[in-house]
Amino acid sequence: xxxxxxxxxxxxxxxxxxxxxxxxxxxxxxxxxxxxxxxxxxxxxxxxxxxxxxxxxxxxxxxxxxxxxxxxxxxxxxxxxxxxxxxxxxxxxxxxxxxxxxxxxxxxxxxxxxxxxxxxxxxxxxxxxxxxxxxxxxxxxxxxxxxxxxxxxxxxxxxxxxxxxxxxxxxxxxxxxxxxxxxxxxxxxxxxxxxxxxxxxxxxxxxxxxxxxxxxxxxxxxxxxxxxxxxxxxxxxxxxxxxxxxxxxxxxxxxxxxxxxxxxxxxxxxxxx
Amino acid sequence: xxxxxxxxxxxxxxxxxxxxxxxxxxxxxxxxxxxxxxxxxxxxxxxxxxxxxxxxxxxxxxxxxxxxxxxxxxxxxxxxxxxxxxxxxxxxxxxxxxxxxxxxxxxxxxxxxxxxxxxxxxxxxxxxxxxxxxxxxxxxxxxxxxxxxxxxxxxxxxxxxxxxxxxxxxxxxxxxxxxxxxxxxxxxxxxxxxxxxxxxxxxxxxxxxxxxxxxxxxxxxxxxxxxxxxxxxxxxxxxxxxxxxxxxxxxxxxxxxxxxxxxxxxxxxxxxxxxxxxxx
Numbered sequence: 001x002x003x004x005x006x007x008x009x010x011x012x013x014x015x016x017x018x019x020x021x022x023x024x025x026x027x028x029x030x031x032x033x034x035x036x037x038x039x040x041x042x043x044x045x046x047x048x049x050x051x052x053x054x055x056x057x058x059x060x061x062x063x064x065x066x067x068x069x070x071x072x073x074x075x076x077x078x079x080x081x082x083x084x085x086x087x088x089x090x091x092x093x094x095x096x097x098x099x100x101x102x103x104x105x106x107x108x109x110x111x112x113x114x115x116x117x118x119x120x121x122x123x124x125x126x127x128x129x130x131x132x133x134x135x136x137x138x139x140x141x142x143x144x145x146x147x148x149x150x151x152x153x154x155x156x157x158x159x160x161x162x163x164x165x166x167x168x169x170x171x172x173x174x175x176x177x178x179x180x181x182x183x184x185x186x187x188x189x190x191x192x193x194x195x196x197x198x199x200x201x202x203x204x205x206x207x208x209x210x211x212x213x214x215x216x217x218x219x220x221x222x223x224x225x226x227x228x229x230x231x232x233x234x235x236x237x238x239x240x241x242x243x244x245x246x247x248x249x250x251x252x253x254x255x256x257x258x259x260x261x262x263x264x265x266x267x268x269x270x271x272x273x
Numbered sequence: 274x275x276x277x278x279x280x281x282x283x284x285x286x287x288x289x290x291x292x293x294x295x296x297x298x299x300x301x302x303x304x305x306x307x308x309x310x311x312x313x314x315x316x317x318x319x320x321x322x323x324x325x326x327x328x329x330x331x332x333x334x335x336x337x338x339x340x341x342x343x344x345x346x347x348x349x350x351x352x353x354x355x356x357x358x359x360x361x362x363x364x365x366x367x368x369x370x371x372x373x374x375x376x377x378x379x380x381x382x383x384x385x386x387x388x389x390x391x392x393x394x395x396x397x398x399x400x401x402x403x404x405x406x407x408x409x410x411x412x413x414x415x416x417x418x419x420x421x422x423x424x425x426x427x428x429x430x431x432x433x434x435x436x437x438x439x440x441x442x443x444x445x446x447x448x449x450x451x452x453x454x455x456x457x458x459x460x461x462x463x464x465x466x467x468x469x470x471x472x473x474x475x476x477x478x479x480x481x482x483x484x485x486x487x488x489x490x491x492x493x494x495x496x497x498x499x500x501x502x503x504x505x506x507x508x509x510x511x512x513x514x515x516x517x518x519x520x521x522x523x524x525x526x527x528x529x530x531x532x533x534x535x536x537x538x539x540x541x542x543x544x545x546x547x548x549x550x551x552x553x
Binding site for chain 2: 077104
């Protein structure tokens with residue numbers, strides 16, 4: 001079976017050859033199987049967002065190669081093999097909710113009726129069926145983020161790339177969105193690469209948590225999480241959950257920098273590059 | 274609010290007439306205070322009354338009909354000039370947004386173009402136009418005036434649109450990138466819609482600028498039929514009939530307002546779906 005994502009010996013340096021050159025990622029290897037939910041976690045500057053953008057082919061690696069669905073990342077982007085969601089929902093103000101979701105389909109040249117049908121389908125999936133004709137600014141932050149996820153899912157991508165998608169939401173909305181996301185991934189059997197700052201979020205959602213360290217960014221360790229496929233409020237209070245949270249926290253603490261996690265968990269932070 | 278300020282201006286005008294020196298005044302040795310006699314500053318009611326009187330003795334049509342006809346003529350030229358200027362401005366903005374080199378090379382010339390005095394340019398455009406024969410197409414004189422309107426109008430459109438096209442949120446550009454969208458798709462689906470709030474002020478400036486361009490062109494090339502020509506004609510009669518010239522001047526001002534009003538309408542239509550807080 002081809003890996004959903006295959007990252008081999010990838011390094012990324014910004015401003016190559018200049019005095020302000022920065023090694024964002026050094027020698028990263030990562031293989032993700034279809035159906036896996038993998039979180040990338042680490043303090044600011046560890047290159048987790050950079051790693052995500054390399055997989056998305058929004059950046060080209062300085063060295064090494066990235067394969068998505070067995071194809072070079074660039075081809076995968078051209079083929080729309082993944083959907084992407086960012087911390088900011090990034091909906092277009094001038095388009096209705098349904099039109100926002102239709103955007104990637106429009107770019108692929110789908111006809112109007114088919115687009116609309118698919119938009120309504122994914123709106124159903126994210127539990128916002130009655131909001132098709134609303135405008136983005138009429139929705140709450142959580143609802144906007146759901147629309148953004150629906151937009152990412154519109155093209156039926158086998159892979160979902162998410163860059164702190166719930167980072168700007170309040171705690172309650174955030175937990176609800178996490179459950180939604182798990183349900184959606186279960187229903188669509190989508191592979192997910194998820195960048196986050198929050199340890200509980202990573203543990204709760206993932207089958208595997210990849211812990212990264214900064215300066216230069218590299219993978220420090222990997223924590224396998226097996227909390228079962230039926231997660232809910234009980235999971236969040238289970239001993240197994242806390243054990244995994246502790247394991248990830250200790251892996252992060254081992255990084256050495258003065259407790260980066262405490263500060264990160266508080267929250268809203270600009271995407272690190 | 275607009276009516277109120279209009280009344281206020283009329284009031285100030287009359288107040289100055291009442292207290293101002295009849296033959297102008299000197300302040301610290303400078304003759305800067307305008308003369309307040311009826312010749313230089315006719316009463317507001319005289320100006321209004323002048324509208325219903327005939328243009329000249331022996332004619333029946335009241336002057337407002339003549340002035341409105343002139344304004345209509347100038348209005349059509351302004352609309353043509355505005356449209357041409359907007360098209361050119363948009364085209365230049367797209368080119369400059371697409372190719373950084375073009376922006377660096379072209380923008381200084383655009384700025385210089387706006388410092389060329391229109392009065393000097395007007396006869397040139399007319400003479401170039403006169404020499405132009407493309408097949409059966411004969412360059413009409415009015416087109417020269419419209420071109421001069423466009424010459425003033427394209428600049429604010431180009432600058433505002435360029436600004437709008439280049440201030441697209443990076444996150445949205447990244448999103449379009451992730452969809453493997455072409456530059457063209459990104460331009461029409463993202464950059465242009467996102468640029469609208471930036472473009473509106475440019476279009477408003479262009480609307481009034483095109484009127485100015487056309488009026489000045491009428492003045493300096495002697496194109497008959499428009500409000501610009503009326504202003505010149507009436508100004509010559511100012512000694513005998515001081516209120517007359519103001520009827521045409523106000524018509525020109527009204528024209529600018531109407532043109533701006535069209536842009537405001539356009540703005541309302543385009544922005545009807547956007548959040549109200551969006552800074553214009």
